[in-house]
Amino acid sequence: MDIDFPLILLILTVGTGIVAAVDKFWLAKKRRAVADVLIEKHAHPDDIHKAETEPFIIEQSKSFFPVLLVVFVLRSFIAEPFQIPSGSMEPGLIKGDFILVSKFHYGLRMPVFGNTLIPTGEPARGDVMVFFPPNDSRYFIKRVIGLPGDHVVYRNHQLIINGQLIETTQTAQEPEDRPLKFLAEEKLDSATATVQWMQARDSLTNQLIIWAGPEGEWDVPQGHYLMMGDNRGNSSDGRVWGFVPEENIVGKAVAVWMHWESWSDVPSFSRNKWIE
Structure with missing residues (x-):
């Protein structure tokens, strides 16, 4: 079962904030009043101290609330770190890359619910974006291919958007890799993406082919986006x-700040870069 961390953080922040506020405006005054009565009666100092002492839950809530609030604001409205979990965005992003996701590029959004509070911009074709797929609570990262209202065709390793063939230039083969990989540059509006296909065997003819991944034709509805991985032959995406x-948008991926594939490896900063 996936843990809904944003919801948990929201609940903890609101909960500790309510406890701290109730104590400040009500419970602390009651404790002070009880202590004043004991002082007038010349009660034992231990009893006075006990009356003044904050209960454990209040003490902890007041300690954690400022920290949780700062984390909540930074994570919800400024930036958030993510780790690349698979090879669907190869070769630009690989499994183990830690990336920084800007939360304000596409507007300040209400945490958990996703509705826009303050619009600051919209996704552009070619952006690398973190989001929730439809009917899925997991974070995904792919590239924006289709904008609202676009007609997109993907066949024979080529994109056609609104009737215009997207320029693709093969740049390299990786013969040392198995399966064999083919790289190409794809010129989109906001970026030049390096996409990847892999050699595979046709299940019917057993012939070697360059596997393009799922092909098709789509009309992107208003208020929606068509997302694809750069590793076109090995990506579960909008196709x-x-x-x-x-409302499922999380933010724009802007930078790689660390690579750490597993706990047994040493973290590396050699892949640090801006994401295009």
Whole structure:
């Protein structure tokens, strides 16, 4: 079962904030009043101290609330770190890359619910974006291919968007890799993406082919986006599960700040870069 961390953080922040506020405006005054009565009666100092002492839950809530609030604000409205979990965005992003996701590029959004509070911009074709797929609570990262209203065709390793063939230039083969990989540059509006296909065997003819991944034709509804992985032959993306609604957007991936594939490895900073 996936843990809904944003919801948990929201609940903890609101909960500790309420406890701290109730104590400040009500419970602390009651404790002070009880202590004043004991002082007038010349009670034992231990009893006075006990009356003044904050209960454990209040003490902990007041300690944690400022920290949780800062984390909540930074994570919800400024930036958030993520780790690349698979090879669907190869070769630009590989499994184990830690990336920084900007939360304000596409507007300040209400945490958990995703609705836009303050619009600051919209996704552009070619952006690398983190989002929730439809009917899935897991974070995904793919590239924006289709904008609202676009007509997108993907066949024979080529994209056609609104009737215009997207320029693709093969740049390299990786013969040392198995399976054999083919790299190409794809010129989109906001970026030049390096996409990847892999050699495979046709299940019917057993002939070697360059596997393009799922092909098809799509009309992107208003308020939605069509997302694809750069590793076109090995990516579960919008070609399979459909369009991403605007409210499912998390943010724009802007930089790689560390690579750490497993706990047994040493973290590396050699891949640090801005994401294009």
